[in-house]
Amino acid sequence: xxxxxxxxxxxxxxxxxxxxxxxxxxxxxxxxxxxxxxxxxxxxxxxxxxxxxxxxxxxxxxxxxxxxxxxxxxxxxxxxxxxxxxxxxxxxxxxxxxxxxxxxxxxxxxxxxxxxxxxxxxxxxxxxxxxxxxxxxxxxxxxxxxxxxxxxxxxxxxxxxxxxxxxxxxxxxxxxxxxxxxxxxxxxxxxxxxxxxxxxxxxxxxxxxxxxxxxxxxxxxxxxxxxxxxxxxxxxxxxxxxxxxxxxxxxxxxxxxxxxxxxxxxxxxxxxxxxxxxxxxxxxxxxxxxxxxxxxxxxxxxxxxxxxxxxxxxxxxxxxxxxxxxxxxxxxxxxxxxxxxxxxxxxxxxxxxxxxxxxxxxxxxxxxxxxxxxxxxxxxxxxxxxxxxxxxxxxxxxxxxxxxxxxxxxxxxxxxxxxxxxxxxxxxxxxxxxxxxxxxxxxxxxxxxxxxxxxxxxxxxxxxxxxxxxxxxxxxxxxxxxxxxxxxxxxxxxxxxxxxxxxxxxxxxxxxxxxxxxxxxxxxxxxxxxxxxxxxxxxxxxxxxx
Numbered sequence: 001x002x003x004x005x006x007x008x009x010x011x012x013x014x015x016x017x018x019x020x021x022x023x024x025x026x027x028x029x030x031x032x033x034x035x036x037x038x039x040x041x042x043x044x045x046x047x048x049x050x051x052x053x054x055x056x057x058x059x060x061x062x063x064x065x066x067x068x069x070x071x072x073x074x075x076x077x078x079x080x081x082x083x084x085x086x087x088x089x090x091x092x093x094x095x096x097x098x099x100x101x102x103x104x105x106x107x108x109x110x111x112x113x114x115x116x117x118x119x120x121x122x123x124x125x126x127x128x129x130x131x132x133x134x135x136x137x138x139x140x141x142x143x144x145x146x147x148x149x150x151x152x153x154x155x156x157x158x159x160x161x162x163x164x165x166x167x168x169x170x171x172x173x174x175x176x177x178x179x180x181x182x183x184x185x186x187x188x189x190x191x192x193x194x195x196x197x198x199x200x201x202x203x204x205x206x207x208x209x210x211x212x213x214x215x216x217x218x219x220x221x222x223x224x225x226x227x228x229x230x231x232x233x234x235x236x237x238x239x240x241x242x243x244x245x246x247x248x249x250x251x252x253x254x255x256x257x258x259x260x261x262x263x264x265x266x267x268x269x270x271x272x273x274x275x276x277x278x279x280x281x282x283x284x285x286x287x288x289x290x291x292x293x294x295x296x297x298x299x300x301x302x303x304x305x306x307x308x309x310x311x312x313x314x315x316x317x318x319x320x321x322x323x324x325x326x327x328x329x330x331x332x333x334x335x336x337x338x339x340x341x342x343x344x345x346x347x348x349x350x351x352x353x354x355x356x357x358x359x360x361x362x363x364x365x366x367x368x369x370x371x372x373x374x375x376x377x378x379x380x381x382x383x384x385x386x387x388x389x390x391x392x393x394x395x396x397x398x399x400x401x402x403x404x405x406x407x408x409x410x411x412x413x414x415x416x417x418x419x420x421x422x423x424x425x426x427x428x429x430x431x432x433x434x435x436x437x438x439x440x441x442x443x444x445x446x447x448x449x450x451x452x453x454x455x456x457x458x459x460x461x462x463x464x465x466x467x468x469x470x471x472x473x474x475x476x477x478x479x480x481x482x483x484x485x486x487x488x489x490x491x492x493x494x495x496x497x498x499x500x501x502x503x504x505x506x507x508x509x510x511x512x513x514x515x516x517x518x519x520x521x522x523x524x525x526x527x528x529x530x531x532x533x534x535x536x537x538x539x540x541x542x543x544x545x546x
Contacts, residue, residue, distance in 0.1 A: 046087060053083055075111075079103055113525065120518035123290045126511040128272050132286040136250050139257060139274070139284050140228040141221055144244040153233065155241035156196040157205045157217055164213070166222045166233055167196040167204070168241050176202065182223035183233065210238045248282075257282060294519035304516075307483055307490045308499070314398070315495040319467040322405045323459055329406065330413025331451075338421050349418070356411035364475035367404045392481050394492040401493050405472055409462070420454040421447075460535050464528050468497045496524050 057080035064073035083103075086095045122128075153168040158176065165178035167189060174189035176199055188200040196204060210217055221232040224243060231245035248266075249258045257266040257274045266274035272285040298304050333352060337345050355363065370377040371390040379386050390400045424447065432442045473479055479494035479502065489502050489509040500520045505512030 050084065050087055054080060057083075075106075079106075116518045116521050119514055120294055120522050121289055121291060122287050122515050123272050123285075123293075124287050124515045124518075125513040126505065127283065128285045128287050130286060132268070132272075135284045135286040136257075137228055139248055139282055140246040140250060141232065142284070143247045144221075144231065144234075145247050145261075146234075147231070147243050147245055150243045152240040152242050154191075154194050154196070155233070155235050155239060156199075157210050157235075157238050158196075158199050158202040159205060160199075160202040164216055164220055165202070166220070166235070166241060167199050167202075168233060169194065169196060174199070177222040177233075179220060179222060182225050207238075214238075290515065294516045295523075297516055298519055298523070303487050304503070307486045307488060307494075308520075310483075310492075311490065311494050311496060311499050314492070315467060318398075318401065318405075318469075318495055319463050321402055322409060322466040322469075323463050325402065325406050326409035326413045326462070327417075327455075327459060329410040330415075331417045333410070333414045334417035334421055338418060349414075352414055353411040355407055356415075360408060361471050361475050363408055364404065364472050367400075367407075368476050371400055391477050394481055397477050397481060397493050401472065401476060404476055405466070405469070408472070409466075412462075416455055416458050417451070420451050423454070424450055457536070460532055463535075464532060467495070467528055468524065469495065470497045470501065473498045474501070496520065496527075500524070 057076055060076045061073055061080075064070070064076060083099060086092045086099050153170055156167045158165050158167050160176075160178060163178045163180065165176060165181075166183070167174055167176045167186070168183065169175075169191055173185050174191055174196055175183040176186040176189060177183035186199060189196060190198040198204065205213075217238050218234075218236060221234055221244075223232045224230045229246065229249065231243050233241040234244050235241045247259060247261050249260050250256075251258065255268045258264070259266070264276050264280070266276050266280075266282055269275050270288065271290070272288040274282040274285070298308055336342070337348055337352075342348075368391065371379075373379060373387055373389050373392060376390070378390065379388055388396070390396050428446060428450070429442065432446050437445070473493055473495055477491070477493045479489075479491040479498050481493075482489065482491040489507075490499055494502065500517045501507060502509060503513055503520060504517035
């Protein structure tokens, strides 16, 4: 008898039939990773993308560390760690889709609103741009006088990177510094015949290069040492430098600035200024919390309260009239071109949406030229040389703004109304006709409510957009014509958002006041959010008809 070989492993189908079967061994899953499949291309792409995300995160962390923004630094670290955990874990699949939008929401919405709210309670603006330490340094630098009888130093102008600096000879040593770095000994520098000729890591500018940048050179100050009271080196001819010392003396213990030429003492105050006993103040301050002062200024200061109320009323009127006029015109055209008996509907629809295809800022600029009183197309061609002040008369300017916005906005309403009309259920309209309802009754009781169900959210968003339609106002009228009785640069067509821009001082017409501008921005945010919430709640009644 022949013996059957003994098989290791489970009995398979072939064993039942009586034949030997080789069972392959189970793949090894040891720590060496043997038996694993090749890395998929998608995994490599994910690793590469996450490497870019981590690199950007590290760059942001380093930038925040350099600027001293510890809050931003902590937020960047948390976002990077969470991103790595989400995209390298198999248990966080839903978060893989949510995290990008959530991160952008936190960075560009929540942080922006929070930072704006913080600025609204400070005096941030011209004269209050930084910390108290920076204000002290700026005051010491800006108030200088040349030391009488002081020695002059052979000087050369150097450029290190993108920064200008000075290289001077002091007692046989070459000292090099820039506006950001005080003078320090440069061992590798070379000097010949009492002139600096070579500085490692920097370029010594020749006479022509110095003349080309003369204003930068003569205004440059290089601190002599780390102590601001030691003064700084300046030059008038780019050949010799002299030592200038501050006319102010900083006493950190007493928290005072003393003018050494007059003896006047300026004390630090709670509103971010150095003030003397007779009320004079130095021209550089620092940021401090001022509580509700900016809001009081907006609503109680005569310079802003009067224009603010007029601008608030016009902003509501502009936003509401813009929504109503564009919606009615768009709806009328949608109903007209939704009639199947009308020939060439596609061509007409294409022509009607052309204004929507033109960028808004460009269209506003074109209309600004066309409505010009002296040489505009409307006056010169259409009206035969009339001199109608479309943009300089208060009421005509408002009418022009509404008219141009109607031209820009009706194609959008035309598109959404056309889509809403074509999506209405035909059986409901047919049932109304069978019940004997007239065309007007059908329109008022069936078509319009169903139409509003689809368009109400878009009307609310259109109101919010027009409430902050800065581009149209800025490009068409610039907020003008100006109020004749206002001491601030505000005008009859300004809306709240353009008022914020003017108050902030970014247009160069007034001193910068970011605190007041942020307070007004918070007011706008609260108004739009409140109206939107109320309107969304009220529009739910249309859903009962759906």
